[in-house]
Amino acid sequence: MEKGTLLYEGKAKKVYQTNNDDIVWIEYKDSATAFNGEKKASIAGKGRLNNEITSLLFSKLQALGIDSHFIKKLSATEQLVKKVEIIPLETVVRNFSAGSFAKRLGVEEGAKLARPIVEFYYKDDALGDPLLIEDHIEILQLANSDEVAILKEKALQVNTVLSELFKELGIRLVDFKLEFGKDENGNILLADEISPDTCRLWDDKTNEKLDKDVFRRDLGNLTDAYETILARLRRPISMYKVKVFVTLRESVLDPQGTVVKNSLHSLNYSEVSDVRIGKYMELTIDKSDRPVDEVVKDMCERLLANVVIEDYRYEIEEAVAQ
Amino acid sequence: MKFAVIVFPGSNCDVDMYHAVKDELGAEVEYVWHDRKSLDKFDGILLPGGFSYGDYLRSGAIARFSNVMKEVVKAAEAGKPVLGVCNGFQILLEAGLLPGAMKRNESLKFICRSVELQVENNKTMFSSAYESNEVITIPIAHGEGNYYCDEETLAKLKANNQIVFTYSGSNPNGSLADIAGIINEKGNVLGMMPHPERAVDELLGGADGLKLFQSIVKQWREAHVVNA
Structure with missing residues (x-):
């Protein structure tokens, strides 16, 4: 597989063409952004950590029957994935109150929700990634109602698996964001990344935050937190x-x-x-x-x-x- | 009629039991180690007192999982007489052959003395040689003889006449309804805290326990040797 020309550069990743039309080459960057790009920094090692963590999580999900665009890890910061057309929705699953949910609805951060809930946000930097209701999604033709149902179902499946997996590692999966894409046949496939950039992960005992909130809120060293997650994922419970x-x-x-x-x-x-x-x-x-x-x-x-x-x-x- | 005296690590009334059956009752008897895998050749099973497995975890809790206990359950199901005395009673409770459980004595003390028992039911294969409501003297020696069961079980025990012996006069250990010994519904498994095998000779202070063993033999003869 050969790395071709740069197709796209986002806040956290670069996407390159390969000599196979169905496969793209992803390179994770060391940049950290928050609050829709208002807060920025370059943090050495972050690209490697997110690539390693995402690769591990996608592999574990695949082993448990949840497919994604992930093909294989190429190097510390690179991976090969199936080419998909990203649906411009951020699918968010919440198990506990935190972030914008806590702020918007006045539910104390950390409170356990009676059941996992799914939210959708419009992937649009100019608009500030606004929260969507299902009618918005339909009227903007971002996805039809059948597709929304599929997204919800898949997101909740991922939540069940990841919650259990993190629980075994002594970590609480508070909430997380997923992105989905469509392959050439129109099948909806889990895509993008799953990392402490896209999840809220709290230590089950100490409630220490081991995710991007460390950066958002200046709570300490981001790579230390991400290293903790990676180390626990690599360590098999025996x-x-x-x-x-x-x-x-x-x-x-x-x-x-x-x-x-x-x-x-x-x-x-x-x-x-x-x-x-x-x-x-x-x-x-x-x-x-x-x-x-x-x-x-x-x-x-x-x-x-x-x-x-x-x-x-x-x-x-x-x-x-x- | 041939008896088995089951011996666990920590049993210490096995010799008394053997003596009572062989020398005082005059029946055949053998010691059977806890790992024995068959009790087919025995007609009656005796679980003696002591501290099987050091009473670790709970009295009788470990012993009930020994090999021989599977055979004891089989023997009980086959209708053979099974008598558990003291620790033997505790094992029968843990094994679920009798209902309820044993707590520490109310006084928290180990009590070793003779007590008076009332024969509540003399229509069992273990008590037929006694008179109804006869008061007998039998020694006790235990730290955990405080019998307990829930109300429903107690009502059932009473309704089915499963309470065979009660403490007469004062209750030494706090047991529910003064219970000293109970029998299963089928009537062939008896558990009791007092030691009948220690009261089989007047030289030892009394022989009230001998009738219990004689009852077993009598019933067995009636069932098996009737045409002999």
């Missing part, structure tokens, strides 16, 4: 640390708890109204074909707790073998 808590059921009198409560009262902790004594277990479980959640539940029901008199709960943490 085991889980599971904490199991077993206590006597609420309805069952706990003789030990009662004695301890009385003892605390005699030490003047009169505010203690109840004590339940239970067991705490730490399990290390290797990753297997069976969903870990199912495995743990099964173990609790069969052995770790006696459900006649005991309740259990557990916490599962992903871990990587050292």
